[in-house]
Amino acid sequence: MVNPKAYLAPEVFAKDVKKTPTRNGYGEGLVIAGEKNPNVVVLCADLSESTRSEYFQKKFPERFVEVGVAEQNMASLAAGMALAGKVPFISSYATFSPGRNNEQIRTTIALNDVNVKIGGAHAGISVGPDGATHQALEDIALMRVMPNMRVIYPCDAIEAKKATAAAAEIEWPVYIRLAREATPVITTEKTPFKFGKAEIFWQGKDLPAQAGVTIIASGPLLYEALLAASKLQKQGISAEVINNHTIKPLDQKTILASVRKTRVVVTVEEHQVAGGMGSAVVEMLAKNFPVPVEMIGVQDRYGESGKPDELLEAFGLTAKYIIQAVKRALRRKR
Amino acid sequence: MGRFGIIGELIPFMAKKQYSLQELDKIANEIRQDIIRMLLEAGSGHSAGPLGMADVFTALYFAVMNHDPKNPDWEERDRLILSNGHICPVRYAAMARAGYFPLEELKTLRKFGSRLQGHPERKKLPGVETTSGPLGSGLSQAAGMAYVAKYIDKKNWRVFCAMSDGEQEAGQTWEAAMFAGKNKLNNLTGIIDRNNIQIDGYVEDIMPLEPLRAKYEAFNWNVIEIDGHNIEEIIDACSQAKATQEKPTCIIAHTIPGKGVSFMENKFEWHGKPPKPEEAKTALRELRAIGVKITGIRE
Numbered sequence: 073m074v075n076p077k078a079y080l081a082p083e084v085f086a087k088d089v090k091k092t093p094t095r096n097g098y099g100e101g102l103v104i105a106g107e108k109n110p111n112v113v114v115l116c117a118d119l120s121e122s123t124r125s126e127y128f129q130k131k132f133p134e135r136f137v138e139v140g141v142a143e144q145n146m147a148s149l150a151a152g153m154a155l156a157g158k159v160p161f162i163s164s165y166a167t168f169s170p171g172r173n174n175e176q177i178r179t180t181i182a183l184n185d186v187n188v189k190i191g192g193a194h195a196g197i198s199v200g201p202d203g204a205t206h207q208a209l210e211d212i213a214l215m216r217v218m219p220n221m222r223v224i225y226p227c228d229a230i231e232a233k234k235a236t237a238a239a240a241e242i243e244w245p246v247y248i249r250l251a252r253e254a255t256p257v258i259t260t261e262k263t264p265f266k267f268g269k270a271e272i273f274w275q276g277k278d279l280p281a282q283a284g285v286t287i288i289a290s291g292p293l294l295y296e297a298l299l300a301a302s303k304l305q306k307q308g309i310s311a312e313v314i315n316n317h318t319i320k321p322l323d324q325k326t327i328l329a330s331v332r333k334t335r336v337v338v339t340v341e342e343h344q345v346a347g348g349m350g351s352a353v354v355e356m357l358a359k360n361f362p363v364p365v366e367m368i369g370v371q372d373r374y375g376e377s378g379k380p381d382e383l384l385e386a387f388g389l390t391a392k393y394i395i396q397a398v399k400r401a402l403r404r405k406r
Numbered sequence: 407m408g409r410f411g412i413i414g415e416l417i418p419f420m421a422k423k424q425y426s427l428q429e430l431d432k433i434a435n436e437i438r439q440d441i442i443r444m445l446l447e448a449g450s451g452h453s454a455g456p457l458g459m460a461d462v463f464t465a466l467y468f469a470v471m472n473h474d475p476k477n478p479d480w481e482e483r484d485r486l487i488l489s490n491g492h493i494c495p496v497r498y499a500a501m502a503r504a505g506y507f508p509l510e511e512l513k514t515l516r517k518f519g520s521r522l523q524g525h526p527e528r529k530k531l532p533g534v535e536t537t538s539g540p541l542g543s544g545l546s547q548a549a550g551m552a553y554v555a556k557y558i559d560k561k562n563w564r565v566f567c568a569m570s571d572g573e574q575e576a577g578q579t580w581e582a583a584m585f586a587g588k589n590k591l592n593n594l595t596g597i598i599d600r601n602n603i604q605i606d607g608y609v610e611d612i613m614p615l616e617p618l619r620a621k622y623e624a625f626n627w628n629v630i631e632i633d634g635h636n637i638e639e640i641i642d643a644c645s646q647a648k649a650t651q652e653k654p655t656c657i658i659a660h661t662i663p664g665k666g667v668s669f670m671e672n673k674f675e676w677h678g679k680p681p682k683p684e685e686a687k688t689a690l691r692e693l694r695a696i697g698v699k700i701t702g703i704r705e
Contacts, residue, residue, distance in 0.1 A: 113554075113558065134557070134558070135558065137553065139581075139585060140581075140584070140585075142578075142581035142584070142585070144542075144543070144546070144577070144578040144581060145546045145549075145578055145581035145582050145585060147546075148543040148544075148546030148547045148550065148578070148582070149546050149547070149549055149550035149553070149582070149585065150550060151536070151546075151547050151550065152487075152536070152546065152547035152548060152549065152550025152551040152552075152553075152554075153550040153551070153553065153554050154550075155485075155528075155535065155536060155547065155550075155551060156485075156550070156551045156554035156555065156559070157554070157559070158554055158558065160550075175540055176543050176546075176578070179537060179538070179539065179540050179543065180536065180537065180538075180543050180546075180547055183527070183537050184528055184529075184536060184537040185528075185529055
C-alpha cells in the first residue's frame with residue numbers, strides 16, 4: 073500500500089493521472105531559488121524554452137546569461153561566476169551538459185569544488201522522436217564518479233521543483249537529471265523531500281519474508297515501479313518501493329533497512345544499467361549486505377526514434393518488465 | 407565593501423610598493439632562478455614556458471595588479487587566472503616573492519603533500535584563484551568572473567587571464583572570446599604567451615594561428631602586441647587595457663621560450679622537461695651573469 077506519510081497524489085493510480093515534465097519543475101525551482109537568494113544566476117546554451125530556464129529569465133533577466141551553443145564555455149563561465157560568489161545553474165540537454173562538457177565540469181567545477189548546479193534535460197529514451205543523439209543514457213555515470221559532485225534524479229515535476237530549490241542551498245556541485253516528456257505527477261507539495269534522504273513510497277504488507285522485495289527507483293520510472301508494486305500485491309508479493317531521488321550521496325540507511333527485511337532487490341532507472349543508480353546501489357550492497365539484484369535499465373545500447381511509450385516498452389522499462397524482474401529476483405532469493 | 411570593512415579596503419593601497427623598472431627586472435631574474443631551482447628539485451615539470459613568462463608575471467604581481475598577499479581572499483582584489491596551468495612554477499615563484507608564502511616552500515613543487523601541485527589547485531593554495539591545467543578553459547572562467555564584476559555586482563576589480571599560444575587551438579578559447587566580445591568585458595585582459603612552441607613542435611607548424619591579432623579583433627577585442635620581456639611595455643599595455651571602454655583587451659606578448667637560459671631558448675624540446683643538475687648549474691650561472699636586465703625579443 074501507498075505509504076501514508078509520503079502524501080502521494082490521490083489520483084496517482086487513476087487512468088487520467090496528471091502529467092507534467094520534470095523540466096517544468098526545474099524552471100519553477102529556479103524561480104524559487106532566485107527569489108530566495110540574490111546570488112543565484114542561470115546560464116543557458118540556446119535552450120531556454122525547452123529547459124524551462126526561461127521561467128527564470130522572465131523573472132530575473134539581469135541574472136540570466138545566454139551563452140549560445142557553447143556548453144563547454146558555459147560550464148567554465150559558471151565556474152568563474154561561482155568563484156566570484158554566485159550560485160550558477162547551467163541548463164542544457166544532458167547529452168551536451170554533462171556530456172559534451174564533461175572535462176570542463178571535471179576540472180573547473182568538480183575538482184575546483186565550486187558551487188555550480190547542472191540541470192541536464194532530455195535525459196532518458198523517453199525523449200522520443202529526436203532519437204539516440206538526444207537521449208542521454210550515460211549522464212548519471214558521468215556525474216556520480218566525480219568526487220565532490222552530488223546527483224539528484226527527481227521522480228516528477230513537483231519533486232524537481234523542490235530538488236532544484238534545495239540544490240541552491242547545498243554548497244556542493246550538483247547535477248539534476250531531468251526528462252523531456254510529460255510524466256505522471258506522483259507527489260504533492262506535502263510529500264517529504266530532503267536532499268540525500270530516500271523515501272519509502274510503497275510499503276510492503278506483512279507477508280512472509282520469502283515473498284518480499286525491495287524496488288529502488290529513480291526518476292519518472294518510479295511511477296512504473298509503483299504500478300508494479302500494486303499489481304504484485306494482488307499476486308501475494310509484497311514490495312517496498314523506495315524513491316531514491318538522491319543518487320549521490322546514496323541513502324544507505326534507508327536502503328539497507330529495507331533490504332535487510334526483503335533480502336532481494338530490483339533497481340529501476342531510465343539509464344544504462346552500467347554506472348547508473350542501480351550500479352550505485354549494487355556497489356553499496358556488495359560491501360554491506362550482498363543480496364540478489366535485478367536491474368531494470370537500458371542494456372548497453374543506444375536509444376532510437378519513436379513515441380516515448382513505444383520506446384519504454386521496446387526497451388523493457390515498464391511495470392510489466394519490473395514485475396518479471398521481481399519474479400526473477402525472488403527465484404534467486406537465498 | 408568587503409567583509410573586512412574599510413580597513414580591508416585600505417590595506418592594499420597602504421601596502422602597495424612602487425618598484426622601479428630596474429627593481430622589477432631584478433625580481434624577474436630572481437624568479438627565473440627560483441624556477442630553475444624548483445624544477446631541479448622536483449625532477450619533473452616544464453621549463454620553457456615559466457622562464458618565458460617571468461617578466462609578465464613580475465609585472466602583474468609587482469606593478470599591475472591590485473592585490474594583497476596577506477589577504478588572498480580580499481574581495482576587491484584583481485583576479486589572475488592562469489589558463490595554461492603547466493607554467494605554474496612562474497606563478498608560484500612570483501607569489502612567493504610577493505609574500506603569499508615563504509620562498510622555502512617553493513622546494514616542495516610537485517611533491518606529495520605539497521600545496522604547490524604540478525598543475526595549480528585552488529583548494530590547495532590560497533591566491534591561486536582556480537584549478538587549471540587542461541588547456542582552453544581559463545578564458546571562460548575569467549570571462550565568468552568579469553561578467554559578474556561588470557554586470558551583476560558592479561565592482562571595479564579586474565580580471566587577467568594568462569594563456570599559452572598553443573591553447574588558442576582549443577575551440578573553447580574562442581567560445582569564451584566570443585562571449586567576452588559580445589558582453590564588452592572591458593574589465594577582462596587576456597595575455598597570450600606567444601612563444602611559438604608547444605609539446606609536439608612549433609605552433610605555426612602544428613596548427614598555424616596567424617593572423618592571431620586579426621582573429622581577436624574579429625571577435626571584437628582590443629589587441630595590443632608587445633615584447634613580453636620588456637616590463638615597461640607590459641605595464642603600459644595593461645594600462646591601455648584598463649583605459650579601453652566597451653572591449654576586452656588581448657595582449658599578445660611575444661616571448662622567447664626558456665628566456666634567460668641560452669640552451670633552452672626557442673627549443674620546443676624544453677617545453678615539458680626539467681634541467682638535470684649540471685644543466686641547472688649552468689642555467690643559474692648564466693642568469694646570475696645577466697645580473698638584472700633580460701634583453702627584449704628584438705635585441
